[in-house]
Amino acid sequence: MGNKNGYINFEVVVTPEDGKKSIFDPNAFPGISNLDLFTPPIDKNIEVAQKLQRNGIEIHHIGEFSISASCTKKKFESFFNTEVNKIQLPKDANIPDDYEMFAPDKSSPWKLPSEDSLDTLIDRAYVQHDPILFADERPLPPLWTDEFRLRVPVDVAQILRASSVHKRGYTGKGVKVVMADTGFYHHPYFKEQGYNFMAITAPDTLDHSSDSHGHGTGECANLFATAPGINFVGVKMGNPTLAIKTATELKPDIISNSWGYSVDGPLPEMPNWLKPLYMAVLSAVKRGITIVFSAGNGHYGFPGSMPEVISVGGVVVDSDLEYSATNYTSGFKSRWFPGRNVPDVSGLCGVRPRADYIVLPVQKGAVLEIADGWGAFSGTSAAAPMVAGVCALIKEAKPEYSSADIKNTLKFTARDIIKGVNAHNQEARPGPDLATGFGLVDAARAIENLI
Template identity: 35%
Template sequence: MSRLVYIAISVLCLIGIVLTSTSTAISVENKEIYAVVIFNSSSGKSLINDANVIINRTEALSAEEIKKYFATPENINITKKILEDLGFQVIANDQICAVIKGNKTLFEDVFNTTLIKKSVKTDLGEYYYIVPSKRLSLPSNLSNKAETVIFSSLVPIELYQLPSADPIPLQYYHLVVPNDISRILEADYPHSKGITGENVKVVMIDTGFYMHPYYKKRGYKIIQDAVIGDGTTDEIGHGTAIASNVLSVAPKIEFRSIKSMQIPPLPMMELAEVIAAFIKANSEGADVITNSWGLTEETVILLRSVDRTFILQEALLRVQIDIAIARGGVVLFAAGNGQRAWPGSMPEVISVGGVYIDEDGSLSASNYASSFYSLLYPFRHVPDVCGIVGNKPHGILIEMPTQPGSEVDVSFSGHTNIGVDTDGTESNDGWVVASGTSSATPQVAGVVALLKEVDPNLNQVQIKDILERTATDVSKGSSAMGDPAEPGWDTATGYGLVNAAKAIIIITTTLDIHSPTQSSPASAGAYDNPSHIQVTVEVKEGNTPITGLTMDDFTIKIGGKEATASIIDTSIPGRYVFDVAPPEQESPGKYDLEVILKYKGIEITDTEKDTVIYTKGKADVML
């Protein structure tokens, strides 16, 4: 297994490597097979017919668009009963589809066909998909209930990204969960205000979750779930490790791990299992869904060309992602470690890249994390924002707990060139030092959970905007693709490193103009020789008045022009009264009043429309 820290389903193509593909028929073993049954919609809308349109959209499907693919509750219940009576197990379902499993013989008998497994060979791996030898024949009792049955594509996973209850002391520079992650992302500030992610449901779709003593000691709220295998084990170790990042930032969340990836020696994921995991997450009302896995965009392009069932599964997965967003959830994906990651490149998701923090605290773009313009969605750039990620060659930076003896535990262990090629831990001690966008994504998910605690009604677009507006700018270093970090938004890091403190401050700090107002305006007198007016504002963080501010923290504008002002009264906590010398204007009329507050690095504004009245000037009187 390669060095891990970002799961890539079917990493078949990397930049600069030429693909070669052949399709070979292989006999299907008589073992469990996963498939997706698409229900007939009540509107007559066909998801099969619309699949190509769905996968190529440059924006999310709206709630109204999604509903057109919904089946009636009666149809869903009858179809599930028929499938179960036929011998299939329904793993998960929603109003669009059901994920089922059964053995080869059952599928062949029920659908009157022979199943063939085909493979597509590439320079970096092999992709499997199952097709019927002839057109499927739905049983008569299903033919008017379901559109079709899609057999799951079985995709190889290359993992890029652990016992003591506490991290193992190591003699080289590295970060330790939870404290270092909380400190660097400035989550200590919201924690001090009692904002810890309480009652927010966060789902991680990954390799499972082992209840490491580290997690037991800290009393986190954890639910171990699965759509495949045993959700209480994590033979790969990836999910157990990276979960420590989201819990470092938001320790009081309700955390649910959904295992959806198969175990070594050949890690594989069936696309139907991912769809089932999203169905589960949506049915549980997940507020945040964090995903540290993906395909390369080049692989998506290849698979679309060789496997029609992949297109249908891709469309179903995108619909599930958009369902989560449409119901108010927030979906995040890793940007990749040197790959063009999908679904991380979907325009609607929050795509997470990487920023490295040096021992002296300086920040730079991680040369281990991806940045790119999408090949699938015009003008889409990845990442949006970043978490903390190590540098090349292997991203060794964050010490995390994992299942002892897991693939992750073994892969990074060793004592050769410690801190660069190995992490200095043992192969069965349950600890690993690693990182990557796999770790960065749950870090950002933790910040999202803090925001969701403060305001559960914040949606994907609003949260993405908050994260971008409050991120710490990174202006040096370059990404894995060589994109340079620069002041402001840049191609390497997007808007920069997420900042939990600033994100919380911007949604909890209020600035309200008490007077003048539109209903009770102030008169500034002549537009070319205005008189002083008084302006009163109230400033709070949450319910707490903010005191101790000075004029240096405020800017007052009238009609877009800056006014000269001084604070003359602060006797009421949080209330500031200003003596304002209005600027001259070009003509008489009503002008907007704008007050701008700079507080802890955040700019907060309140505006009262048509609030300051200017009358005729001296020149007008003389005329």
């Protein structure tokens, strides 16, 4: 893309031979059947290209119909005896704000160069404008520099020490992980990374590939960051009980959930309206599925408080690689399940007020989008799928491991966090605590512990 910073890309078309026609002839109607009529001999194109090059023009490609060339704006103006100006673009053409076009306008002079008789060899030369990219989303995360942020997959994988595990061949291959959330838009990022990405709808929802909120699409990128080789299936959810049922029927190894209710504490006991969900989760665990839930962002998160699930809190890592508990995440003693401390372990999570810490892909126009099909959001919603990914690495290394085995492995290999307080004012200190549970999951230690 070169028509910026004083550089001009242009195409040169040579004059037609006897018996042939110029493509610029007003009566020319080129089509598949008569293309030969407009095709100059390749030798002539080469000759013109050589002469252009000799006169200080950069040649990029000698094509069948034209020569692709470029030079500085100053050279272009002197070579063609013209004046290049910025073209005024129509305001209603939906053209990106930063798109610019430079070319001689109609009032500018124009003369083909006489050097090396080029004026007799060139039919036309014209500026080749940069195309407008119609893709709605960037395939790679943008580098926003207004704040310190993490990018997927590299930053997340490195901080959770999953990168070295991937290099040893453990990527979650053969492990099926299902995630229930707002939808799963097939963002170009997933294609660029080569992930095994699939999505379905729960029976009470429509169009799994549409995610107007952005939550599901973004959060599953955290899962892939720690386990890029998994077989992923997203379930677009409506009724959460039905979503868990749908996920369970897929017979996955792991179900990751970045949602819940702030009820375990504010309500003295489980209300009837949560029993269907509670039973659906128990049923899934009974079938040998490892269930991961976010603990909440200052919430008293259920089902994250169920003893049968892996409950995930948050740890923040700053630009100096200092690890601490974050004031955005939950940590509490369950009122409904005596003896149950939440969370078990932690993933990466931002801080108050917005926790806009990890740059994640979203559908263009989604609620969570900041720009170019990307957003920045990272409560325990982000932390849970990261941990679910590490569960997948463990499951690949030890397929026979139960949910309880996986939870224990995560706990006893986690990096202890001894600094900071969480949203419930629980202080991180040596050993397990309510601020971060057993600490930040460490994929490398978890796998080393097993093999």
